[in-house]
Amino acid sequence: MGRSRIEDKAYTEPHSIVEVASKTLSSYPHLVSVTAVHDEKEKSIELIYTFSDFRGALKNISTRIPEDKKTLPSIASVAPAASIYEQEVSELFGVAFDGNPFTGKRVLLPDCFPNDVHPLLRNVKQEDLEKVVAGCMLGEPQIYVTGSSRYSAESVILLPFGPYHPALKEPERFILVLEGETIVDVIPKIGHVHRGIEKIAEGRTFLQDLFLVERICGICSFIHSWTFTLAVEELLNVKPSKKAEYLRTMIAELERIHSHVLWIGLLGYWTGFESMFMWIWRLREKIMSLLDLLTGNRVHKSFIAFGGVRRDVTDEKLNTVAKTIAEFEKDYKKLIDEIMSYEPLVERIKGIGMYNAEHAIRLGAVGPMIRATGIPYDIRKVEPYGAYDEIDFNVVTGKGGDVFNVTMVRIKEVLESINIIRQCIEKMPRNENPVPKTLVIGVVKEGEAVARTEAPRGELFYYVKAANSRNPHRVKIRTPTLANILLAADMLKGYTLSDVPVIITSIDPCFSCMDRALVVDKNHNSVFFVDFNKLRKENKRIR
Amino acid sequence: MADGQRSEHESFDRRLVRKSPWIFHFNSGGCNGCDIEFVAALTPLYDVERLGAKLVASPKHADVLVVTGPVTLQVAKSLKLIYDQMPEPKYVVAIGTCACSGGIFSGGYTVLGGVEKVIPVTICVPGCPPNPKEIFRALEAIYKGEIKVAGGGCGEEQNRG
Ligand code: SF4
Numbered sequence: 097m098g099r100s101r102i103e104d105k106a107y108t109e110p111h112s113i114v115e116v117a118s119k120t121l122s123s124y125p126h127l128v129s130v131t132a133v134h135d136e137k138e139k140s141i142e143l144i145y146t147f148s149d150f151r152g153a154l155k156n157i158s159t160r161i162p163e164d165k166k167t168l169p170s171i172a173s174v175a176p177a178a179s180i181y182e183q184e185v186s187e188l189f190g191v192a193f194d195g196n197p198f199t200g201k202r203v204l205l206p207d208c209f210p211n212d213v214h215p216l217l218r219n220v221k222q223e224d225l226e227k228v229v230a231g232c233m234l235g236e237p238q239i240y241v242t243g244s245s246r247y248s249a250e251s252v253i254l255l256p257f258g259p260y261h262p263a264l265k266e267p268e269r270f271i272l273v274l275e276g277e278t279i280v281d282v283i284p285k286i287g288h289v290h291r292g293i294e295k296i297a298e299g300r301t302f303l304q305d306l307f308l309v310e311r312i313c314g315i316c317s318f319i320h321s322w323t324f325t326l327a328v329e330e331l332l333n334v335k336p337s338k339k340a341e342y343l344r345t346m347i348a349e350l351e352r353i354h355s356h357v358l359w360i361g362l363l364g365y366w367t368g369f370e371s372m373f374m375w376i377w378r379l380r381e382k383i384m385s386l387l388d389l390l391t392g393n394r395v396h397k398s399f400i401a402f403g404g405v406r407r408d409v410t411d412e413k414l415n416t417v418a419k420t421i422a423e424f425e426k427d428y429k430k431l432i433d434e435i436m437s438y439e440p441l442v443e444r445i446k447g448i449g450m451y452n453a454e455h456a457i458r459l460g461a462v463g464p465m466i467r468a469t470g471i472p473y474d475i476r477k478v479e480p481y482g483a484y485d486e487i488d489f490n491v492v493t494g495k496g497g498d499v500f501n502v503t504m505v506r507i508k509e510v511l512e513s514i515n516i517i518r519q520c521i522e523k524m525p526r527n528e529n530p531v532p533k534t535l536v537i538g539v540v541k542e543g544e545a546v547a548r549t550e551a552p553r554g555e556l557f558y559y560v561k562a563a564n565s566r567n568p569h570r571v572k573i574r575t576p577t578l579a580n581i582l583l584a585a586d587m588l589k590g591y592t593l594s595d596v597p598v599i600i601t602s603i604d605p606c607f608s609c610m611d612r613a614l615v616v617d618k619n620h621n622s623v624f625f626v627d628f629n630k631l632r633k634e635n636k637r638i639r
Numbered sequence: 640m641a642d643g644q645r646s647e648h649e650s651f652d653r654r655l656v657r658k659s660p661w662i663f664h665f666n667s668g669g670c671n672g673c674d675i676e677f678v679a680a681l682t683p684l685y686d687v688e689r690l691g692a693k694l695v696a697s698p699k700h701a702d703v704l705v706v707t708g709p710v711t712l713q714v715a716k717s718l719k720l721i722y723d724q725m726p727e728p729k730y731v732v733a734i735g736t737c738a739c740s741g742g743i744f745s746g747g748y749t750v751l752g753g754v755e756k757v758i759p760v761t762i763c764v765p766g767c768p769p770n771p772k773e774i775f776r777a778l779e780a781i782y783k784g785e786i787k788v789a790g791g792g793c794g795e796e797q798n799r800g
Contacts, residue, residue, distance in 0.1 A: 206712035206749055215748045225748040229712065289668045291711060292747035299746070311743055314672025314768065358675065377682035384679070395672040395768050 101330050102544040102559075105144065105158040110168040113159055117145060118174040120157060124149045125457055126473075128548070129574040130181035131559045132189045134218045139163040141189055145171070145178075146546065146557070150471060152478035154546070161191065170196040177460025180582055181574070188294075190214035201283075204290055215295055222299065277592045282585040297571040302328055302537055305568060307398060312573065314395050315358065318351045319551040321400045324571070326481060326547035327560040328402055331540050338483075340404040340530035345482040346417075346520040347390065347399055348549075349513040354383045355552035356506045356513075357428075359601075363503060364435070366597045367444045372435055379431060382424045386417055403532035414521050425514050432507055442500065449587040449599035451497040461583040462576050463554020464509065465602075468494035468501040475550040487519045497587075499602045539566055551576055659691045660781055663701035663725070667718055667754065668744075669708020673735035673768040677705060680771040680778075687775055690782045698724040703781060704758075707768075709737040709744045710751045722758040730761045730781050734774060739763040 108116045121127075124147035131144040138160075145157045161168055170193035172179040183198040185191050187205050190212075205215075213220065213228055254273055273281040293312055297305045310321040322344055329335070336344075357380045364372030384394045390409055391397040399405055436442060453469035466473050472491040476484045492508040494501030540562035547558045554576030563569040587599050666674050680687050681694060695701050698721045710718060722731070733754045736742035741752035754760050764777045 208712055209749070222746065226746075229748065229751060289666070289670075289708070289711065290713070290749055291668060291709065291744045292749050293744070296744065296747050308743055311670045311672070311767070314670045314675055317670075317672065374683055377679065378684055381679070381682075381684045394770070395676060 100154065100546060102144075102156055102546060105156045108157060108159050110159045110161050113145075113157075114169050114171050114174060116157060117147075117171040117178075120145075120147050120155055121175060124153065124155050126150065127175045127177045127181070127460055128154070128555070129557050129559070129572065130178060130185055131570075131572040132185045132191065132216070133561060133570045133572075134163075134189065134216065136218045141166060141191060143168070143185070143191070144559070146559075148548075150473045150478065152475075154548075156546075166190055167192040167194060169194045172196050175460075176458050177579070177582060180578060184578075188214055188216040190217065206290075215292060218298075225295075272588070272593070272596070274593065277594075279588045279591055279593065279596070282588050294571055294573065298567060298569070301566045302402070302540060302562075302568060303535065305571065306400070306402070307396075309571070309573070310396050310398065312575070315355045316351065316551040316553065316556070317395060318347050318397045318399065319549055319556060320573075321398075322348060322482075323547045323549045323551075323556050323558045324560070325400050325402055326549065327545040327558045328537075328540070330545040330547065331543045331560065331562050332402065332537060334403045334532075336404045336532075337528050337530050338525050339408075339528040341483045342520050342524040343390075343405050343409060343530055344400060345484060345487070346517055346524075347387070347397060348482065349516045349520070350383055350387055350390075351397075352513045352552045353424075353510050354380055354387070356510050357383065359506060360503070362601060363445070363598075364441075366601050367441055369435075369438075369441055372441075375431055379424065379427055382420055382427075386420055389413055389416060401532055401535050402537050404530045406531065406535070408530055411526060414524070418518070418521050421514055421517055425511070428510065436507075445499040445503060445598060448499045448595050449497075449591065449602060451583065451587055453497070455586070456497060456583060459582040459586060460579050461554075462579045463550070463552070464502055464505040465497070465554065465580050465583060467492060468505045469497045470495060473555075475548050475555050479548060481547075481549060483520065483523070484516075486523060487516055489516050489519075499598055502602045539564060540568075553577060554579060659693070660703050660730075660778060661693050661695045661701050662703045662705055662778075663695055663698045663721065664705045665707070665718060665721060667706050667708045667714050667738065668711035668750070669735060669737055673707035673738070676768040676771050677707060677734055677774055680774040685771045685775050687778050690779060692778060692782070698722075699726065701725050702728070703730045703732060703778070705732050705734055706738050706754045707734045709741045709747075710754055710757055711749045712751060713749065715751055715757050718754070718757050731758055732777055732781075733760045733763045734769060734777075736765050736767045739765050742767065 106116075126148045128146040128148050131146065133142045133144070135142060140160045140162050142158055142160050145159075147155045147157070159168070166189070168191070170178065170182055172182065172193070173195060179197050180203070182191075182193040182196050183201075183203050186193055186196070186199075187203065193199070202209075210228060210231075213224070215225060254271055271283040272279050273283070293308060297308055300308060306321055306324060309324045310317045312320050357376055361373045361376035361380065364370065364376065387397060388394045390413060391399040392407070393399075399407070451469070453466075453471055456466045456469050456471070462473070470493050472493050474491040475481075476489075477491050489512050492505050492512055494505045542562060542564050544559070544561045547560075549556050556576055557572075557574040559570070559572035560568055561570040584600055584602070587602070588596060591599060664674070664677060679685060681692075692703075698704070702725075704722060704725060706718070722729070731754065733739050737744060738754045739760075741750055744750045745752060751757070762777045762780065764773050766773060
C-alpha cells in the first residue's frame, strides 16, 4: 500500500552481494535504491538494497560492513543503475565499491569538500561540518576530472554543459565528449543544489522534517511531504481518515498537472517556440490559483499532517475546483491540439533520443520515461496509496522511448489527472473531519519503514528509520531525477550537439555554460578543469 | 527624497535601467520553488516584460541579477564570477527566504548561507517562495528608480522616493 515497514530483510555477506543481487534481479528487475545506515553502537554500516518488480512487490537485501574496513564489491556490473546510487553512498559514507565506474570521481559533493569527511556518518558532528564549510571558501578549488586517456585528444572536444539556465530548475552539469558534432560520451556532475538535507533531517524533529522535505523540490513539493508522511505513519501506526486520503490525492494530482504543464511549456522554450511557453504557463496559473485556494499556498503547500491534513476544505471550494478544472480542461485540449498540429515542433522531437524498454529498465528509469517505452509502471496502480485504489484511471504508456513519446505520455497524463480530480470530488466523504487532533507526534518508537509514491517525474522512494527518539535516525530519499539521470546521459550518445537541450529536458533538468573552462592537454592526453580566473590571468593556453 | 535632489549619479543609473532592466537568473541551490515563481512572474498573468524586463542568457547583458536559493559551496564561486561579469550599475535581487538568509537549509554541510555572504544584495524578497506579485513589486521598484544601486544590504530599502 505505497508503504511498508521493513521486517523481512534478507541478510547476506558483503562479498557475495553481487551474486545475490544478480539472482534477485531475475525476479525483481528494478533496483529502487541503495540505502546506507550508520550504526554507531555496532560500529558498522548497513547497506540496504531495495529491489522491486513491476507489479509492486519489494525486496530488501541487507548487508553489513565494519566501520574500519568500508569496502565491498559494486553491483554495477549486474545492475548498471546501481552505479550512481553507490556513488552517492561512497561520497556520503566513505564506503568504497570495488568496480564502480564512478570510482575516483566527485559527483555529488562540492569540489572543495575535503576527501576524508563523509558527512552522513553519525559521528561527524555539526561543529566539524561548520568548520569544513568555513574552510571551503578559502582555498581555490582545482579538481581533476579524469586523468584517463580514454579519448584520443586529437579528435575530441569536451564541452562543459551546465549548470545554469534561466528557465530551468535543478542545475546539473553534463560534460559532453564530442567527436565532430556527435556526442560520444557524457559525464554527469550533479550536486550543485545538494544541500545536505538528509543530514539536516537527522538533527530536527519529525514535525520539522515534514516542512524540510517539502522544500526538497518546489515542483513536486507535496508528494515529498506525502511520501515522508506515509513512512512516518507506518512507524506510528496511524491511518488518516477517508476524506484526508481523498484530499491528499486531489492535491497530488493538481501538483502533477502543474508540473507536467510547466514542463510542456519549457519544451516549447527549448525548441524555440516561445509563444507556446507563454500560452501554457498562462494556462497553468489556473491550477496554481486552485492550489492557493485549497491549501493557502501556491508552491509549498504545507497541507499534510501526520494522520490527516492540516485544514479542511469546504464544499464551496470543491465546487470551485470542479468548475475551474472543467475550464482548464477545455482550454488545455484546445491548446494542445494547436501545438501538436504544428509540424515543425513534432518533427523536432520525433525520433530524437531513442531508447528501448530493456535499456530503461537496466538504467533504472522511472515515471514517464519508463512508461513511454510501453511498461505500465506506475506506483499509483501497482502499489496504491491514498485514494487511488478507489479511483478508476488508466496508466498512460507510449510506443517506444524518444522525446516525442515522453511528451505524449505527459500530455495524456494531465488529462488522466483531471479525471482523477473529478472522481475525488465526487467520491469524497463530505462530513468527516480530516484534521488530526494534534500535529505534534513526539517520540517515535524504533523501526524502519519505506514508502513509495508516483511523483510527477516518477517513483519517489523514502526510507525512514526511527530509534525511540524525537528525531529520525536516518532519512533516505531517492528522487526520480536521480533514477533518470543515467538514462538521460545515455540517450545523448550518438546524437548531435543541437539535440542536447531537447533530450536533456525530456527528463526535466537544466543547464547553461559558465564557471570553468575545460582544457584538453594534447601532450598528456589528460583532461582537467582550469579555474576561470587563472585562465584569464595567464591569458594563454595551458600546456 | 524628491527627484530633483538625487545625485547626478543616481539619476543616471535610473535612466540606464529605466526602460530595460534586463535580468539574469541564477539558482544558487534553491528548491525550484522560487525559480518557478520568478518565471511565473515573467509569463502573461504577471508579465514583468511590460516593464521592459527581459531574461538574458549572459550576465554581461544584465542589469539585474536575480538569485534564488541558499548559496551552496559548489556554486559560491560561480555566483561571484557572474556578479563580477555584470556591468555597472547593477542590482542584485535575492528572491526567497533561502537567498535572504539561508532559510530552512541553514546549517547544512554544503550550505554557505544567504547571498549576502558572497555578493552585496540590493533587495531581499522574503517568502517561501514569495508570490509572483511580490517579485513583480521588487522589480518595479528598480524600474521606477526607487532603489539605489548595490550594496545596501538586506532589509534596508534605501532612498525610497
Ligand atoms: S525560499 Fe523556499 S521556495 Fe525559495 S528556494 Fe528556499 S525553500 Fe525553496
